[in-house]
Structure formats: C-alpha cells, structure tokens
Amino acid sequence: MDTLQVGVLLPTSTIIPLGKSFRKGLKKAFSKTNDLKVELHFEFIGNGSPKLIEEKTRKLIDFDDIDVLVGIISNYSLAFMSKFFESINIPVLVNNLGAHVPNIKKLPKNALINSDHMWLQVWSMGHWAVNEFGNKGMIAGGVYDMAYSFSHMLDIGMKAADEKVNWSFAVSHMPEGERNISAPSVVFEFIEKDLPDFLFAFFCGEEADLFLKEYVDxxxxxxxxxxxxxxxxxxxxxxxxxxxAYTSSLHFGGKHLEELKQLADPNQNVFHLMGEETGEWLIDYSTHANPNYELKNTVRGVHNFSLLDQMEGVEVHLYKCEVKANGSVVLSEGESLQTISVEDNTIKDSLNELTSAWFNPYLSL
Structure with a gap:
C-alpha cells in the first residue's frame, strides 16, 4: 500500500483537551514503527453535529482523497448518518465513550467502533447499587450530562434488580456566565430532603469539582x-x-482499560488511549490492502462491530475510590458486575424511545 491517507474528525471541548490528546495518542502509536507511511488530515467538527460531520467528511473525501476515516463521533450520530457513511465506501473507525446506546440495526456496515460503553457501565452500576444499598435511589446531574442515555440506562438497570425500585432526580439549572457552567448547588436541597439509599451523580469538568466539594462540606x-x-x-x-465513592471500568478479555489511571494521575487521558489504539489499528490495517479487513484482538477486544462480537468477554468491574485531603487517591478493584446484552429486549425497546437529546460525543461541549 502507498502512503495511507487518513482523515481525522475531532470535536472541540471546553472540558478536556480531547482532540489534542487523541492526536498525541496517534503519534505515540506511529512512533513504535517505521513501516507505516501515513499522512493525517485533521478536520474539526465542533460539537459533533451531523451537518458538520458530513461537511468535513466530504472535504476529506473530495479534496484530500482519504483512504480511511477515523475520529471521535457519537453512536447516535453514527446511526443517524448510517446511509451517508456507507455511501463514502471507505472504512470508518469511530471512537467514543459510549454515552448513547448503540443501535445495531442502524449502524453503517463499513464502521468499526472503539468505545468505553458507558451505557453498559451505568446499567451495571445501577443494578449493583440496588442490591448493595437498597431500592431507593437518586440521580443528580447537570443539564448537559443528564441529556444523554445515562438516566435511562440507570433506570432499567435498577429495575432489573428490583421492579419496585423507587428513584428521584435533581437537575441543575442551565449553564450561565462567562464560565458557561451550571451551579450544582441547587441539587443539594433535594438530596437532603430525600436522603436516598444511594446517589448516582452525573457531572463532569468544573461542575463535578464544585459538586464533590459541596457534597463533602x-x-x-x-x-x-x-x-x-x-x-x-x-x-x-x-x-x-x-x-x-464508587465507580467502574470495563475489562475486555481480562485486559483492564487504562482510563482509571486518570484518577491518580491527571496526565492520563482516555482519549490519548483511544488515539493510540486507533494508531495501532491503522498500522495493522495498512498491511492489508483490503477495505473489508477486520482487526481482532486489539486492546479493547474485537473491533469489527458486529457489536455482538465486541461485547463477548466484556466485564464491568466495580472500583472503590478513596481520596484524602493530602491528595492521595487509592483505587481498589472490586467484583465483576452483572451486565446486559445489546440484544436484550429492554435494550431493544429503549431504542424506540428518545433516550438522549444530544448528538455530540460525551465531554464534547
């Protein structure tokens, strides 16, 4: 194969430098080999709207003559734009955190997905929390975070553990001011009034920091x-x-994903990891002059989306996170939690409902 022309779609974010991290991960992978001849063509897609994705992809196809398209795109956009992606007739490798439940029937046949499957992790944690703490749960979060599939997956996860589960929710106000954040403090009145058996909080970025400090205070x-x-x-x-507190991580075939290192080391970043994995995929892909080539047994398991294949051997593991005022953070791995198949009827039924209001990938804002 001659020089591989690679189009890279990157959303912007005020929460985390995900585009820069993804690019660094790509370059780290490429630094491990001298065998790959590659030219990268970067395009920025703002918040990841379908309109911008199509506009930038057409430019990459028509002007840059790319052989393969990679980047950070949500499952929602991927399914919504299925016919468009199939029409470009080149391999597409999408990375995301999995804030949207993937719709197998609508995914383009030429697309591969490298995901953290947050929708699955939330389901598992909700199921575990009911069995561990009780059936009176509560969800609190920012307007941005709560508009993904998280609350819906938490709901069906909790109900899978106990049909009589009772849960409430509290949402912060719309973001405002120069910092464009919503004040998490408004949710505490409801938390203190309800005093649930457990609280699942959905905040990120600066809002998460404000929430955690007040939660302790x-x-x-x-x-x-x-x-x-x-x-x-x-x-x-x-x-x-x-x-x-408690959180989770995915294990693929016994391999622990590295993003939890960010809790103890702020220099670690899941998008850096995804960029590196994408680079490894491109290195392997470049040795096969076959657009239907499917890479297997990579860091996250099987990428041939066939989501059913990818989900084989996936485990959600519980983690206890203990932090001290001196800055020390200790992660303790716990049990492997119950999961749910994408072919389960409750998941299929949920795809007929509006479970998310955002097209953009999680943390792209």
Whole structure:
C-alpha cells in the first residue's frame, strides 16, 4: 500500500483537551514503527453535529482523497448518518465513550467502533447499587450530562434488580456566565430532603469539582453512598477533600482499560488511549490492502462491530475510590458486575424511545 491517507474528525471541548490528546495518542502509536507511511488530515467538527460531520467528511473525501476515516463521533450520530457513511465506501473507525446506546440495526456496515460503553457501565452500576444499598435511589446531574442515555440506562438497570425500585432526580439549572457552567448547588436541597439509599451523580469538568466539594462540606458523604463515572472524579487529587465513592471500568478479555489511571494521575487521558489504539489499528490495517479487513484482538477486544462480537468477554468491574485531603487517591478493584446484552429486549425497546437529546460525543461541549 502507498502512503495511507487518513482523515481525522475531532470535536472541540471546553472540558478536556480531547482532540489534542487523541492526536498525541496517534503519534505515540506511529512512533513504535517505521513501516507505516501515513499522512493525517485533521478536520474539526465542533460539537459533533451531523451537518458538520458530513461537511468535513466530504472535504476529506473530495479534496484530500482519504483512504480511511477515523475520529471521535457519537453512536447516535453514527446511526443517524448510517446511509451517508456507507455511501463514502471507505472504512470508518469511530471512537467514543459510549454515552448513547448503540443501535445495531442502524449502524453503517463499513464502521468499526472503539468505545468505553458507558451505557453498559451505568446499567451495571445501577443494578449493583440496588442490591448493595437498597431500592431507593437518586440521580443528580447537570443539564448537559443528564441529556444523554445515562438516566435511562440507570433506570432499567435498577429495575432489573428490583421492579419496585423507587428513584428521584435533581437537575441543575442551565449553564450561565462567562464560565458557561451550571451551579450544582441547587441539587443539594433535594438530596437532603430525600436522603436516598444511594446517589448516582452525573457531572463532569468544573461542575463535578464544585459538586464533590459541596457534597463533602454538607456531610452527605457520611449519609449517602456516592456513585459516578470516572469523569465525575477526574480532579480528585486536587480537591483537598476526604471522600469514599464508587465507580467502574470495563475489562475486555481480562485486559483492564487504562482510563482509571486518570484518577491518580491527571496526565492520563482516555482519549490519548483511544488515539493510540486507533494508531495501532491503522498500522495493522495498512498491511492489508483490503477495505473489508477486520482487526481482532486489539486492546479493547474485537473491533469489527458486529457489536455482538465486541461485547463477548466484556466485564464491568466495580472500583472503590478513596481520596484524602493530602491528595492521595487509592483505587481498589472490586467484583465483576452483572451486565446486559445489546440484544436484550429492554435494550431493544429503549431504542424506540428518545433516550438522549444530544448528538455530540460525551465531554464534547
């Protein structure tokens, strides 16, 4: 194969430098070999809207003559634009955190997905929390975070553990001011009033830091067990608080994904990892002059989306996160949690409902 022309679609983010991290990961992978001749063509797609994705992809196809398209795109956009992606007739490798439940029937046949499957992790954690703490749960979060599939997946996960589960929710106001953040403080009135058996919090970025500090300052950490994604706890080491909370991570075939390192090392970033994995895929792909080539047994398992194949051997593992005011963070791996198949009827039925209001990938804002 001659020089591989690669189009790279990157959304922007005020929360985390995901585009820069993804690019660094790509370059790290390429630095490990001298065999790959590649030219990268970067295009920025803003918040990842279908309109911008199509516009930038057409430019990459028509002007840059790309052989393969990679980048960070949500499952929602991928399914919504299925016919368009199939029409470009080149391999597409999409990376995302999995904030949207993937719709197998609508995914383009030429697309591969490298995902953290947050939708699955939330389902598993909700199921575990009901069995561990009780059937009175609560969800609190920012407007941005709550508009993904998280609350829906948490709901069906909790109900899978106990049909009589009772849960409430609290949502912060719309973002405002120069910093464009919503004040998490408005949710605490409802948390203190309900005092649930557990709280699943959906905040990220600066809003997450504000929430966690006030959660501890109000003494709620002593009353209500706290659960969240790794992105709720990104800045723990610098918050000067004492806190115990619970989060999760995926294991593919016994291989632990590295993004939880960010809890103890802020220099680690899941998008850097995804960029490196994409680079490894491109290196392997470049040795096969076959557009239907399917790479297997990569870091995250099987990428041939056939989501059913990818989900084989996937485990959601519980983690206890303990942070001290001196900045030390200790992660303790717990049990492997129950999961759910994408072919389960509750998942299929959920795809007929509006479970998300955003096209953009999670953390792209």
């Amino acid at each position: 109000r003494g709620l950490d002593k009353k209500v067990p706290l659960i969240g994604s790794p992105y709720l706890f990104q800045s723990l080491a610098g918050l000067n608080i004492d806190l115990q």
